[in-house]
Amino acid sequence: MHWWRIWKRLNAITPNPITAQINQATKVNPMPDNQALQTVDTELAPLRVQIDALDTQLITLLNERAKLAQAVGHVKQKYKQPVFRPEREAQVLEKIAQRNPGPLPSHHLQALWREVMSVCRAMEEAVKVAFLGPAGTYTEQAMAKQFGHAIHGIDCSTIDDIFRTVEADGAAFGVVPIENSIEGAINRTMDLLLSTPLKICGEVSLAINHHLLQITGDMSGVTTIVAHPQALAQCHHWLKEHYPHIEQKPVGSNAQGAQMAQNDPTTAAIASDIAAATYGLQTVTAGIQDDANNRTRFIVIGKQLCGTSPNDKTSLILATPNKAGALYDLLEPLAKHGVSMLRFESRPAKQKGWEYFFYIDFAGHIEQANVQAALAQLEDNSAFYKCLGSYPVTS
Numbered sequence: 001m002h003w004w005r006i007w008k009r010l011n012a013i014t015p016n017p018i019t020a021q022i023n024q025a026t027k028v029n030p031m032p033d034n035q036a037l038q039t040v041d042t043e044l045a046p047l048r049v050q051i052d053a054l055d056t057q058l059i060t061l062l063n064e065r066a067k068l069a070q071a072v073g074h075v076k077q078k079y080k081q082p083v084f085r086p087e088r089e090a091q092v093l094e095k096i097a098q099r100n101p102g103p104l105p106s107h108h109l110q111a112l113w114r115e116v117m118s119v120c121r122a123m124e125e126a127v128k129v130a131f132l133g134p135a136g137t138y139t140e141q142a143m144a145k146q147f148g149h150a151i152h153g154i155d156c157s158t159i160d161d162i163f164r165t166v167e168a169d170g171a172a173f174g175v176v177p178i179e180n181s182i183e184g185a186i187n188r189t190m191d192l193l194l195s196t197p198l199k200i201c202g203e204v205s206l207a208i209n210h211h212l213l214q215i216t217g218d219m220s221g222v223t224t225i226v227a228h229p230q231a232l233a234q235c236h237h238w239l240k241e242h243y244p245h246i247e248q249k250p251v252g253s254n255a256q257g258a259q260m261a262q263n264d265p266t267t268a269a270i271a272s273d274i275a276a277a278t279y280g281l282q283t284v285t286a287g288i289q290d291d292a293n294n295r296t297r298f299i300v301i302g303k304q305l306c307g308t309s310p311n312d313k314t315s316l317i318l319a320t321p322n323k324a325g326a327l328y329d330l331l332e333p334l335a336k337h338g339v340s341m342l343r344f345e346s347r348p349a350k351q352k353g354w355e356y357f358f359y360i361d362f363a364g365h366i367e368q369a370n371v372q373a374a375l376a377q378l379e380d381n382s383a384f385y386k387c388l389g390s391y392p393v394t395s
């Protein structure tokens with residue numbers, strides 16, 4: 001028997017003043033384990049009977065919901081319509097929050113419902129989604145946040161691969177990072193959006209918590225720290241302060257770095273807690289990003305156009321004619337038609353020196369009359385115009 005159990009047994013027979021003090025201070029139940037468990041279980045029994053009864057009702061209700069989703073699936077099949085409808089899912093999630101009487105927080109209920117819709121959707125068809133692999137990346141987390149877990153994830157090794165896989169119908173959707181709250185735009189995604197025929201049909205915002213990971217949690221023999229260049233940049237000051245002499249090596253993804261650290265004690269990785277669990281690494285230091293509110297926004301790309309939801313945004317790429325006041329003229333239609341701009345980024349037009357493409361997000365859906373009027377005028381004013389799609393806003 002473990003010494004701690006023997007000590008507890010002895011104390012149960014002859015209460016000693018030190019234990020009594022500790023018990024008082026920490027409010028530990030002084031009853032021996034089995035007796036305490038029995039007493040607690042007796043008091044819990046009627047509550048558990050009620051939980052079991054509610055679980056039975058929930059099982060029945062969830063299966064009723066799944067049967068309705070199957071019926072929806074048959075109608076969609078008849079009219080050759082897509083299974084995944086992001087605007088409908090956004091509507092369902094909004095209703096969940098509106099109808100929630102508590103005490104469960106709405107964002108927890110919504111997370112549950114994402115999984116409910118994911119399994120209902122899978123009764124229609126398991127949607128194929130391409131993400132930046134290997135297992136354990138933030139992109140995989142973003143994919144699960146958007147689609148739930150009942151999907152067929154296809155792991156790709158680069159952002160380019162994700163675009164190509166979806167373009168070639170190897171997956172119906174892809175999830176790619178587009179901007180980070182510390183480092184700004186993900187340039188490769190921005191550049192690929194310019195030429196792809198794919199549309200944006202959703203977005204996911206994810207809190208990013210980077211941890212320093214090593215196979216045994218010991219940094220004494222570590223000669224290299226590996227991570228995606230974005231993660232290295234997001235932890236730049238922390239690394240400079242704590243490990244200024246260890247070489248930093250960029251790799252394709254943080255999960256790939258974690259995979260490398262799994263097989264090499266001289267390598268430490270910067271990755272998520274999911275990657276740590278996936279590759280059996282120990283956390284040397286948690287939360288090493290320079291900004292505690294580090295977030296990355298991901299977009300969902302696909303061939304599908306999204307219908308309207310309660311709260312949509314639209315993304316465009318524009319270029320101005322090369323003349324004075326062109327940018328002002330370009331954006332004037334947004335103000336004129338009461339459309340609010342949410343994001344404005346520029347990327348150099350690579351073929352032409354000192355000319356730019358402008359990436360603009362604004363509130364509203366392309367099916368709204370004021371948006372259509374603004375877009376018609378924007379298109380007239382632009383030297384280049386591409387609409388990337390309208391899709392539900394998520395926080």
Ligand SMILES: O=C(O)C(=O)C[C@]1(C(=O)O)C=C[C@@H](O)C=C1
Nearest residue numbers: 072083084085088089117120121
């Ligand atoms: O309403 C639909 O179109 C459904 O297929 C049902 C459902 C759901 O479970 O609520 C499932 C998948 C769709 O992406 C949207 C919603």
